[in-house]
Amino acid sequence: MAVMNTTAAVSIENLGFTYPGQSNVCFANLNLQIEAGERFGIFGPNGAGKTTLINCMTGLLSFQEGKLSLFGQDIAAHKKETNKLFGFVPQDFSFYQELSPAQNLEFFGAWSGLNKQTIKQRTTELLEVLGLADVRDKQVHKFSGGMKRRVNLAIGVIHNPRILFLDEPTVGVDIQTRNAIIDYLKELNKNGTTLIYTSHQLSEAEELCNKIALIEAGKIIAHDTLPNLLSKHKENGLEELYLKLTGKSYRDE
Amino acid sequence: MYKLWATIKKDTSVLLRDKIGLTLMFTMPIVLAIVITTIQNSTFELVNNNKVPLLLCNRDTGDAGKQLVTAITKVGMFDIKQVTENQTNEQIIDRMHAKDALVAVVIPANFSAKLSANAKSISNKALTNFGVLTDSTKATSNSVEPLTLYYHPVLQTSFRLSVNGALRSSLQLVQNKQILKSLYFALNQKELPKDLENDVVNENVPINEISVSRDGSRNIPNASQHNIPAWTIFAMFFIVISLGSSVVREKLNGSFVRLKTLPTNYLIALISKQLTYLLVTMVQAVCIFAIGIWLFPIMGLPKLNLPADIVGLIIVLLICGWCAVSYAICVGVFAQTQEQANGVGAISIVLLAAIGGILVPSFAMPSSFKYIMQLSPLHWALEAFYGLFLEGGKLSDILMNIIPLLIITVLIQIITLWGLKRKNLI
Numbered sequence: 147m148a149v150m151n152t153t154a155a156v157s158i159e160n161l162g163f164t165y166p167g168q169s170n171v172c173f174a175n176l177n178l179q180i181e182a183g184e185r186f187g188i189f190g191p192n193g194a195g196k197t198t199l200i201n202c203m204t205g206l207l208s209f210q211e212g213k214l215s216l217f218g219q220d221i222a223a224h225k226k227e228t229n230k231l232f233g234f235v236p237q238d239f240s241f242y243q244e245l246s247p248a249q250n251l252e253f254f255g256a257w258s259g260l261n262k263q264t265i266k267q268r269t270t271e272l273l274e275v276l277g278l279a280d281v282r283d284k285q286v287h288k289f290s291g292g293m294k295r296r297v298n299l300a301i302g303v304i305h306n307p308r309i310l311f312l313d314e315p316t317v318g319v320d321i322q323t324r325n326a327i328i329d330y331l332k333e334l335n336k337n338g339t340t341l342i343y344t345s346h347q348l349s350e351a352e353e354l355c356n357k358i359a360l361i362e363a364g365k366i367i368a369h370d371t372l373p374n375l376l377s378k379h380k381e382n383g384l385e386e387l388y389l390k391l392t393g394k395s396y397r398d399e
Numbered sequence: 400m401y402k403l404w405a406t407i408k409k410d411t412s413v414l415l416r417d418k419i420g421l422t423l424m425f426t427m428p429i430v431l432a433i434v435i436t437t438i439q440n441s442t443f444e445l446v447n448n449n450k451v452p453l454l455l456c457n458r459d460t461g462d463a464g465k466q467l468v469t470a471i472t473k474v475g476m477f478d479i480k481q482v483t484e485n486q487t488n489e490q491i492i493d494r495m496h497a498k499d500a501l502v503a504v505v506i507p508a509n510f511s512a513k514l515s516a517n518a519k520s521i522s523n524k525a526l527t528n529f530g531v532l533t534d535s536t537k538a539t540s541n542s543v544e545p546l547t548l549y550y551h552p553v554l555q556t557s558f559r560l561s562v563n564g565a566l567r568s569s570l571q572l573v574q575n576k577q578i579l580k581s582l583y584f585a586l587n588q589k590e591l592p593k594d595l596e597n598d599v600v601n602e603n604v605p606i607n608e609i610s611v612s613r614d615g616s617r618n619i620p621n622a623s624q625h626n627i628p629a630w631t632i633f634a635m636f637f638i639v640i641s642l643g644s645s646v647v648r649e650k651l652n653g654s655f656v657r658l659k660t661l662p663t664n665y666l667i668a669l670i671s672k673q674l675t676y677l678l679v680t681m682v683q684a685v686c687i688f689a690i691g692i693w694l695f696p697i698m699g700l701p702k703l704n705l706p707a708d709i710v711g712l713i714i715v716l717l718i719c720g721w722c723a724v725s726y727a728i729c730v731g732v733f734a735q736t737q738e739q740a741n742g743v744g745a746i747s748i749v750l751l752a753a754i755g756g757i758l759v760p761s762f763a764m765p766s767s768f769k770y771i772m773q774l775s776p777l778h779w780a781l782e783a784f785y786g787l788f789l790e791g792g793k794l795s796d797i798l799m800n801i802i803p804l805l806i807i808t809v810l811i812q813i814i815t816l817w818g819l820k821r822k823n824l825i
Contacts, residue, residue: 204660229662240653242409244416249409256405257661285416301657 155217155309155340156180156203162211163202172198173364176212180357182308185331185341187355189348189384191392195364196344197237200311203342204234216309230259233307237314239294240301243287247278247297250286251304258305265304272300275330292323299327303334310334312343316350328354348384358384362392402663406671413645414675420641424679425686428634432626432687433698440622440700450478451562454491454503454549458484461511463573470569471504476561484508488547495551502562503549513543518577526585546570621701627691628784629757632777634687635680635720636751639727639744642676646731647740665825669815673724680720706787711794715787718801719780722808726776729811732818751775756782779804 161176180186188196201207205221214221221228241250255265273279276296316324335341360368381387457464491503550559583591691703734740755777772778779800786797819825
């Protein structure tokens with residue numbers, strides 16, 4: 147049983163989850179602790195349970211057993227309060243493509259509990275930092291994939307969350323956009339935001355994450371800092387370590 | 400409150416970007432209202448103002464034939480073109496094919512003589528029964544050769560029956576006069592006095608036509624009064640195309656997922672959608688009513704007269720709009736794709752309009768439908784509108800239509816909430 151720490155950004159204790167109507171158990175007695183200020187990467191093959199785990203942490207899925215807390219607050223008991231603590235950047239573009247970035251930020255900012263003045267200020271800041279100031283009033287559906295990714299990210303951080311969940315935030319973007327996003331995420335982390343990140347881009351993970359967990363069939367098979375893991379398993383890089391621990395066979399879902 | 404305001408702003412912006420949806424919501428009902436009213440108005444005018452063209456061929460040389468021609472003329476519903484008695488039936492039919500007339504009446508050659516003989520026979524029978532005549536052998540039967548009525552196939556059955564009734568009434572008048580003449584002659588051995596004959600012909604019991612309006616006005620309902628309320632309701636419910644799709648799109652594009660992670664209840668989104676689209680339904684109604692009031696008279700169509708109880712009208716519009724918006728959201732919540740929402744939404748509205756009496760008048764429906772129609776919110780909305788527009792009623796007069804509409808709306812809301820809960824969306 148994991149030791150509970152109320153200062154941890156995320157504390158998962160004996161988590162049990164099964165999709166309704168299915169017999170396969172996704173997680174059984176899963177324990178994990180992510181400290182505040184970490185840049186935490188969750189990796190694993192397709193179907194391993196990465197997205198399901200993030201959905202449990204964000205309250206999108208209701209787990210059947212165990213306890214999950216964000217900064218010491220039980221998400222099952224205090225959903226509204228815990229929802230204020232984190233931001234979420236899903237893999238899909240989760241915004242209104244008919245609207246402009248400014249309109250999207252105004253709407254999602256209001257739903258995040260911000261007042262009008264704060265939204266205005268944060269919108270200007272974010273659009274400037276993410277290179278979207280010139281297109282703030284243009285419809286998003288006309289944007290390139292990279293610009294849409296940045297809009298997706300901006301919405302996730304509009305309310306300055308203490309934890310930011312990122313599900314493949316750089317998929318399908320060019321090198322310039324990827325670098326800009328990674329730099330921005332590092333900057334956010336410097337300012338105290340805990341990053342919880344999942345991706346198949348292992349080189350990117352090496353650059354961004356200071357701690358990682360490898361997940362396979364609903365179980366955490368490795369969990370430590372990258373240097374410690376490489377040293378323990380005598381590997382030179384994350385990709386080699388990943389293949390060693392998860393195997394080379396296809397993982398068709 | 401700011402959350403709701405921001406959500407209404409978002410919904411309004413999304414709606415304004417949906418050009419096709421907006422076009423459907425506003426153009427389609429306006430076009431329908433104009434087309435249907437124009438068609439129905441010409442039917443109203445045909446019955447009320449225009450005359451049915453009729454070819455009249457009188458091959459009879461006697462008085463009864465002339466009297467019948469006069470009686471048919473006095474009916475007032477025919478534009479009579481007399482043709483010479485030597486025209487053959489084939490020639491008359493050819494003229495009808497050439498659309499010279501929709502109806503033709505041929506009075507046979509010996510009509511007066513046979514009618515007179517028949518009248519004499521009937522009067523003799525009557526006198527024998529009264530005991531005035533003792534020799535019953537005088538009451539011999541004489542059959543009158545029938546009048547021939549040709550009608551064009553385009554003439555609807557209801558019209559044909561009206562023409563038939565008018566002719567029968569004229570014929571009855573002439574026959575009665577002949578019988579009276581015959582009776583008078585048998586009893587008095589002299590001709591029926593002219594003034595008495597005129598009394599028989601002209602002193603009919605008058606019929607007062609009164610529209611049973613609640614406000615006592617005697618305005619005759621026109622095609623606009625019928626059609627504008629009906630198509631306004633249809634337009635309001637057709638909002639399902641835009642709103643249903645909008646809900647599905649929101650579910651599919653991932654916005655729902657993000658919304659669920661935010662510290663705000665999704666009910667705010669539902670309230671916002673209801674308020675935004677309720678406003679749209681009100682704008683639709685104002686547009687269609689404005690067209691009925693100002694554009695229709697310019698187009699030669701009857702002007703729409705708004706009911707006296709404007710507050711009642713606004714309340715009915717709000718409830719009807721709320722029901723339409725609730726239905727659209729319900730369709731959007733249960734539909735899996737935009738295609739499903741559009742297809743199911745559009746077809747279901749046409750069906751609900753049909754059983755609700757918008758496409759076919761409720762009085763013309765089979766009796767089994769009289770119960771089914773009560774399930775359609777459009778039926779109750781239409782009855783409420785007719786209560787105001789056609790019967791000149793007040794809000795209190797149409798409460799029994801508004802209450803079922805409200806009950807249906809609340810049921811739809813409950814079903815929607817259940818659907819959202821079941822799908823883990825609230």
